[in-house]
Amino acid sequence: MLERFIQNIFTDNAGTETQAETRERLKGCFAPGATRRMTQLGMVVGSVLNKLEPAPEDTLVYASTFAESRSLESYLDSFPAASPTLFQTSIHPSGAQQGLIGRQRSLGEVFSHSGVDQMPAQSLLTALLAPAARVLLCGGEERGDWLVNYYSAQDRTFGYALALTREAGFAPLGRLALLPTEEAGLMKQSEWFDLLHQRRALDGPIALGWRLQLNWS
Amino acid sequence: MAGPVASGTVFLKACECLTPFGHSAETLAALLRGERALQPRSVLGREGGDLVPLALLPDRALDETAPPSWLAPVRTLLAPVNDAGWGTARRPVFVTSSNFGAGSLYAYRRSGDAAHMEYGALVNCVAWLSKQLGWHENVAIFSHACVSAHLGLLQASRVVQAGLADEALVFSFDFLSPFVSGGFNALKILNADFPAPYQARATGSIGLGDGAGYAVLSRAKGDFTISAQSMYNEMHHFTSNQPDGAGFEACLAPIAAQAAGRRLWIKGHGTGTLDAGRMESGAFAKVFPGAPLVGWKGSLGHTLGSCGMVELAISIAALRDGRTPGTIGSGAPTFTAEVALDSFANDRYDGVICASNAFGGAHAALLLSHA
16 A cells, blocks of 8 residues: 655745745744745745755655746846856755755655646655655745746745655654545645645545545544 | 665666757767767847857757747657557656746746746646647656656656556656756856866866657566666755765665676766766766766757656667767866767677766666666
8 A cells, every 4th residue: 555654744834924034934944144045935845844854865755836936037037147046046946955955964866746736646656655764745835926927836835844654653643645546636735735734634536546545643 | 875776677668859860860870970969059049148059959949939849849759659548547647857848938028928928837838738748637747957857767667666557658858948048157057168078178068958858668568678776866065066976976876786797888967067077977987897988968968857868768779779879079088988989889788877967966877778
């Protein structure tokens, strides 16, 4: 069975917070001065991911529907004098890399997902198929500006990170499993975040061919 | 330290690519002739700027059209395998790219023409592409800069090996635009010089190229196999590697364990930057001493997120043909004695290691051989 146990989870529901507000709130999570160069997505994802203390033998699965959308907007507006810093931070998976590079946390496998309708299910499948003993599943979105009008950026900011293991261990916080199904279903990233943030259970189809069972202890 | 190796073997039922020279057979022939697709072009397209080496598909301009000019050649590329069943539950599609529709996004922002936004940005681009190609909704998207194709191949392998799919299509693409060339130019690694991968010279430089490719993975059918895959992510710096080159070796170690006793040649990443080229070739010489190392970005340019797939397809064509193209654009002195400047017969080798690297110190490698 495609199953993992949730050993730890952190979420950050930044909502409509501005980048400056997020920087002020989360600056203590990073090295002094580091947040000046970080994106809002990088700060939100980095702050929850680093709490899981990533280790070299972990597999990291990072999921963001729209990826580094705010950096993308700013980078585009920097032309014709293209900004090298914004170019770097606009490239997926910068949102996950910023915090990890800041703490020099090397990893073996890093899978970086994007997309809309199937993405939470796809990222879960990647996490559940990874052979590593511990998989870190993280993701998030940052509130965009003009890209929101073209369904190319999220209208709110959030981040999540879960530590998943094959063995239940002493006191898992929850369990998640993917099962084949012929029922139709769809779960988007924002709905997946809300489920995690509110620690709600689910037993239902979330994508073509897949049913999610999520239980909390 | 190293990432785990994918268990089992996956078969390549089909694998093909698209470069400025054509598909894999035409590209191989051009590389064996030592031809260079890179040409000096203005880094910002119609807006001018420095002349830098870019390799574009024939009749394709750097500035994007609406709809994108790359759709027709992509349709032609995929035609032999693009039947009606892709994207269903048992036949998943894995789309990988670094830039997706960034050229359309750039065109919209510079021109204000909203027609570009149907293809601009990642999500819209893949949704539009899926519709154009008739794919159903089981489409996963991976994007990790220049190792993107390797992520798709590894996850598709796991899905197929786990019996969750009958076969899987991995499609990789990246087409140039001022968005990309302007960015690399701003980083000062895209300059007027043509790239000379693995050559010890005073100044490094890269070229950029259009590229796309696909692989159909199966559990039981195909003339070629991928028998090991590995990844490693340094997380040391966005645009530089750990100075001791340990990240390159960490990625190769699991492949070396799997390939013990086999005679191999190596298709490296080899963009033309000096530090990365020195460390990469040094790691290959240490882990696989004597194995000839080639890189083709001196001709094709760096095709970014698609490079792992494009160069896999060319490697397969080389295995079929019996000759491996040399490291075009480079000359002596090279960083290591293993760098092969000229083409060579590959029939005495058991397989090839295909490696790619990316921003953030990301490394990926796979072991390809005849089935």
